[in-house]
Amino acid sequence: MLRADNFGNMSKIDIKSMSFEEVIAFTQEKGYPRFRAEQIYSWLHQKQVNGFEEMSNLPKSLIEELSSICYISVANIEKKLVSRYDNTVKYLFSFCDGECVEAVVMDYHHGHSMCISTQVGCKMGCTFCATGMGGFIRNLTPSEILSQIHTAQRDLNLRISSLVLMGMGEPLDNFENVVKFIKLATDEKGLNLGARHITLSTCGVVPKIYELADLHIPINLSLSLHDTKNETRSRTMPISKKYPLEDTLKACKYYSDTTGRRITYEYALIKGVNDSEINALELANLIKGTLCHVNLIPVNPVEGTGYSQSSEKNIRNFQKILERHGVTATVRRTLGSDINASCGQLRGKQIRGN
Numbered sequence: 001m002l003r004a005d006n007f008g009n010m011s012k013i014d015i016k017s018m019s020f021e022e023v024i025a026f027t028q029e030k031g032y033p034r035f036r037a038e039q040i041y042s043w044l045h046q047k048q049v050n051g052f053e054e055m056s057n058l059p060k061s062l063i064e065e066l067s068s069i070c071y072i073s074v075a076n077i078e079k080k081l082v083s084r085y086d087n088t089v090k091y092l093f094s095f096c097d098g099e100c101v102e103a104v105v106m107d108y109h110h111g112h113s114m115c116i117s118t119q120v121g122c123k124m125g126c127t128f129c130a131t132g133m134g135g136f137i138r139n140l141t142p143s144e145i146l147s148q149i150h151t152a153q154r155d156l157n158l159r160i161s162s163l164v165l166m167g168m169g170e171p172l173d174n175f176e177n178v179v180k181f182i183k184l185a186t187d188e189k190g191l192n193l194g195a196r197h198i199t200l201s202t203c204g205v206v207p208k209i210y211e212l213a214d215l216h217i218p219i220n221l222s223l224s225l226h227d228t229k230n231e232t233r234s235r236t237m238p239i240s241k242k243y244p245l246e247d248t249l250k251a252c253k254y255y256s257d258t259t260g261r262r263i264t265y266e267y268a269l270i271k272g273v274n275d276s277e278i279n280a281l282e283l284a285n286l287i288k289g290t291l292c293h294v295n296l297i298p299v300n301p302v303e304g305t306g307y308s309q310s311s312e313k314n315i316r317n318f319q320k321i322l323e324r325h326g327v328t329a330t331v332r333r334t335l336g337s338d339i340n341a342s343c344g345q346l347r348g349k350q351i352r353g354n
């Protein structure tokens with residue numbers, strides 16, 4: 001049975017992380033009929049309540065029993081910033097042990113998309129990343145990943161229609177919880193999000209890319225590439241020392257062959273580091289002919305990294321070279337630029353007390 005690794009509820013069961021089948025087994029074990037499990041699951045995943053006492057159609061005895069042995073994980077709003085330019089909303093959420101993560105809600109013409117976190121901090125140490133600079137604290141539970149969406153939906157009174165796992169943390173380094181989260185988020189008795197509307201972004205934890213592909217959940221995979229050669233990539237992304245680029249690209253090919261989904265390669269352009277015409281050509285050669293798309297992102301300059309953004313002209317030129325070689329590429333719109341919408345920076349500020 002799932003036990004929380006949060007201090008506040010050390011010995012209590014994390015009921016919101018349970019699958020429907022697990023809730024059925026749990027309630028039956030306590031001597032209650034199956035329809036009670038349906039009610040509990042619906043309170044947690046459709047009405048999204050934060051307390052057992054709100055489950056008004058349950059007998060008092062069951063509410064008391066649940067309260068004494070389980071807890072409902074909640075993402076509390078610590079900070080909320082709304083962009084003046086484009087309705088982008090950035091949250092700093094805290095969990096029951098006081099740890100915080102960031103999430104962003106973006107208003108697109110086709111609906112609302114949310115970028116959520118999967119870990120508090122990250123072990124991967126990418127040199128351009130605010131989260132990576134802060135080190136790793138802990139994994140998020142499936143319910144903590146889910147609660148970020150529940151809280152934002154309630155706060156903004158809207159429905160999130162697509163998700164990107166691109167906030168703080170490396171989702172494939174928290175594989176089991178992230179997969180469990182995806183199953184909960186796509187459950188028709190829960191948020192009922194389409195797997196095709198979920199994108200998981202990874203720096204390239206190769207064995208887990210294979211494992212994910214073999215689960216045959218048709219979510220989109222995004223690979224944070226950011227360089228074209230293993231030697232130089234290892235300098236900004238230490239994961240490349242463990243899993244060489246060639247193996248990473250092979251894993252991506254396996255993913256798109258197995259799931260039929262196109263891979264998105266993220267490429268953050270850093271002035272003088274990875275943004276030359278040669279880099280563009282190398283990138284095109286590396287991935288052309290595969291089912292893919294490139295997202296070019298002007299790097300978000302993080303304090304202390306010493307990196308700066310490529311010029312707009314350079315970015316457009318980079319894009320043209322890719323397209324000339326048959327690789328489709330878009331330059332990512334920077335949403336919420338006034339609220340530091342790229343992740344890791346708000347939490348960093350909170351910790352430093354700015």
Ligand code: SAH
Nearest residue numbers: 129166169170201202203224266268299300
């Ligand atoms: N750990 C996963 C997902 C979280 S990071 C991964 O690395 O893919 C989400 C995305 O933000 C990644 O593509 C990452 O490379 C990118 N990123 C991190 N720091 C950035 C910065 N300063 N500027 C632009 N993109 C950044």
Ligand code: SF4
Nearest residue numbers: 122124126129132203
């Ligand atoms: Fe971790 Fe992704 Fe940041 Fe790298 S870019 S340190 S993998 S969150």
